[in-house]
Amino acid sequence: MKRVLLLLCIIFIAGLIICTGCGDTAMEEKTGDDYIGEDAGSYEEAVVGGGCFWGMEAVFEKLKGVKAVESGYAGGTVKSPTYEEVSAGDTGHAEVIRIKYDPEVISYRKLLEVFFYIHDPTTPDRQGNDRGSQYRSIILYEGESQEQTAMKLIEELEEGKVYGDPIVTEVKPLDTFYLAEDYHQDYYAGNEGGSYCQLVISPKIERLQERFRELLK
Numbered sequence: 001m002k003r004v005l006l007l008l009c010i011i012f013i014a015g016l017i018i019c020t021g022c023g024d025t026a027m028e029e030k031t032g033d034d035y036i037g038e039d040a041g042s043y044e045e046a047v048v049g050g051g052c053f054w055g056m057e058a059v060f061e062k063l064k065g066v067k068a069v070e071s072g073y074a075g076g077t078v079k080s081p082t083y084e085e086v087s088a089g090d091t092g093h094a095e096v097i098r099i100k101y102d103p104e105v106i107s108y109r110k111l112l113e114v115f116f117y118i119h120d121p122t123t124p125d126r127q128g129n130d131r132g133s134q135y136r137s138i139i140l141y142e143g144e145s146q147e148q149t150a151m152k153l154i155e156e157l158e159e160g161k162v163y164g165d166p167i168v169t170e171v172k173p174l175d176t177f178y179l180a181e182d183y184h185q186d187y188y189a190g191n192e193g194g195s196y197c198q199l200v201i202s203p204k205i206e207r208l209q210e211r212f213r214e215l216l217k
Contacts, residue, residue: 043067044103046111047074047140047174049096050119051127055201056097058188059118059208063215065105070098071180071187074140075172083181086134094138098177106215109149112139116157117211118204122165128200137167140174147171 050056053071061069073081076092086093099111119127121137141147150171158167188201209216 042102043100044108045142046099046101046108046146047096047142047177048099048112048115049075049094049136049138049140050115050121051095051135051137052130052200053095053097053180053184054187054197055204056115056119057186058201059114059204060097060099060111061186062205062208062217063101063106063111063114063212064217065102066217067100067102069100071184072096072098073134073178073180074174074176075138075170079176079178081178083184087132089132089134091134093134093178094136095134095180096138096140096177108146109153110215112150112153114208114212114215115139116153116162116169118208120163121167121169122163124168137169139169139171140177141171142174147173 048056057069057071060066073086073091073093074096075094076086078085078091078093081091081093085091086095101108101111119137123137125131125133125136127135127137139150141150154167154169154171157163188197191197192202
């Protein structure tokens with residue numbers, strides 16, 4: 001009888017140990033980084049403007065490492081501006097894009113190199129036939145690193161006399177990015193056959209493909 005009781009005690013204790021171990025394992029599986037989204041900490045943002053945001057958005061969406069591109073307004077003083085208000089030129093805002101990108105795939109500097117290549121940074125408040133302060137060339141940096149990268153690249157472009165005229169790109173800290181109306185998002189994708197897209201945006205994409213083919217998705 002004693003042997004039976006001893007055997008039962010051993011089985012009971014062993015069961016407790018196994019259950020305790022299982023509980024610890026379950027707890028380990030639910031802690032740590034398991035509840036962090038897959039994008040958390042992986043992506044950074046860049047905000048730039050160089051003419052109509054339809055074209056800028058279409059260009060940067062084609063780059064490797066770019067997760068998303070949104071059209072919006074920034075650089076001015078009016079809160080929650082509408083497209084009509086920005087178009088009137090009284091808000092101080094420019095048409096800009098916000099780029100969500102993976103810095104391990106494409107660097108901030110490389111994004112700026114593409115930015116300077118696909119628009120004219122020497123024409124104040126104008127890109128082609130698009131005229132007004134809302135179409136100005138602008139870089140809205142977040143943090144000292146982005147500011148230094150932007151200023152260094154501009155310095156190099158000026159020293160190399162890449163353009164015939166001085167670069168007038170505005171470089172300032174980002175205050176608030178206001179998302180543009182839904183009908184402005186992914187405009188080129190839904191209107192590629194339109195005259196504006198064919199005459200203005202498609203040539204930008206062609207230039208991108210010729211110069212930065214290795215960066216394309």
